[in-house]
Amino acid sequence: MKIGVCLKQVPATDSRVVVNATANGIVTNDVKWEINPYDEYALEEGVRLKQSGKGTEVVIFTVGGADCEQRLRDALARGADRVVRIEDPALAGSDALGYARALGAAIKAEDIGLLLCGRQAVDGDNGAVPAMIAEVLGWSQVSWIDKLGVEGASFTANRAAGRGSKEVVTGTLPAVFTCDKGLNEPRMAKLPDIMAARKKAIVVKNLAALGLDAGAVAALVVEDAMSLPPARPAGRKLTGDAATVAHELVRLLREEAKVI
Numbered sequence: 166m167k168i169g170v171c172l173k174q175v176p177a178t179d180s181r182v183v184v185n186a187t188a189n190g191i192v193t194n195d196v197k198w199e200i201n202p203y204d205e206y207a208l209e210e211g212v213r214l215k216q217s218g219k220g221t222e223v224v225i226f227t228v229g230g231a232d233c234e235q236r237l238r239d240a241l242a243r244g245a246d247r248v249v250r251i252e253d254p255a256l257a258g259s260d261a262l263g264y265a266r267a268l269g270a271a272i273k274a275e276d277i278g279l280l281l282c283g284r285q286a287v288d289g290d291n292g293a294v295p296a297m298i299a300e301v302l303g304w305s306q307v308s309w310i311d312k313l314g315v316e317g318a319s320f321t322a323n324r325a326a327g328r329g330s331k332e333v334v335t336g337t338l339p340a341v342f343t344c345d346k347g348l349n350e351p352r353m354a355k356l357p358d359i360m361a362a363r364k365k366a367i368v369v370k371n372l373a374a375l376g377l378d379a380g381a382v383a384a385l386v387v388e389d390a391m392s393l394p395p396a397r398p399a400g401r402k403l404t405g406d407a408a409t410v411a412h413e414l415v416r417l418l419r420e421e422a423k424v425i
């Protein structure tokens with residue numbers, strides 16, 4: 166069984182985000198890019214499944230430009246076998262469904278049996294693409310997993326069900342899983358693996374190669390404008406004796422912050 170991993174590059178979580186002049190994206194000049202942290206769990210799980218004999222190959226899928234190839238080489242060095250990178254001008258202003266259609270077509274063409282994604286991309290934060298891929302392919306989907314067992318064509322997954330509760334879900338492959346923190350401890354690449362990754366294949370496909378046209382990925386959700394949250398007001402320092410400060414603090418929390 167071939168294992169697929171969907172991987173997206175995102176701005177590093179400590180990047181300073183600046184909205185561009187046309188308010189339709191961010192200024193990327195000074196951004197440091199990294200693999201979406203939740204996709205690192207997906208990648209690690211795929212590699213572990215392969216190493217335990219449950220998979221034959223780990224194939225990475227991404228929608229992105231040539232600028233993400235460094236992150237893709239990193240993923241290859243961490244144990245993935247090859248990459249399908251999807252790039253097409255029509256995808257530049259697409260939405261989650263468009264991405265899912267493109268990724269779904271590539272995944273179908275590779276005859277993948279199990280797909281691992283992150284639970285969300287930490288930039289767009291839609292948490293929508295994996296469920297849409299499952300719908301496009303007609304597969305089951307289990308979200309936010311922190312444990313996965315595979316036996317033949319059956320799986321058992323533990324998922325977060327809200328407020329700290331867990332669900333155990335069983336089902337049949339093929340299926341899409343979105344990976345949460347705690348699923349595993351992602352490995353770092355070692356030098357020989359980094360060298361070996363240079364020879365692994367990154368195949369670039371456009372929409373035509375996937376049997377799709379621009380209409381299939383036209384955005385239904387159009388981003389009008391992007392803005393940063395308002396700057397936080399400066400903190401307030403309370404002065405006086407302990408009783409006065411405590412009294413004023415409780416009043417502010419109740420009347421201004423409205424948290425008690």
Ligand SMILES: Cc1cc2nc3c(=O)[nH]c(=O)nc-3n(C[C@H](O)[C@H](O)[C@H](O)COP(=O)(O)OP(=O)(O)OC[C@H]3O[C@@H](n4cnc5c(N)ncnc54)[C@H](O)[C@@H]3O)c2cc1C
Pocket residue numbers: 171172173190201203204226227228229257258259260261262264268281282283284285286287288289290291292293294295384386387388
């Ligand atoms: C120039 C530009 C214009 C855009 N215009 C629009 C627009 O008009 N309307 C709109 O709705 N959105 C727009 N987007 C946002 C884009 O559609 C989102 O990136 C996409 O919907 C995915 O959402 P997300 O990043 O929140 O991923 P999520 O749904 O949070 O991702 C969850 C998981 O899905 C997988 N995944 C997500 N994205 C990728 C990817 N690219 N490659 C591989 N795997 C992936 C990963 O495993 C990830 O962990 C635009 C983006 C750009 C760069």
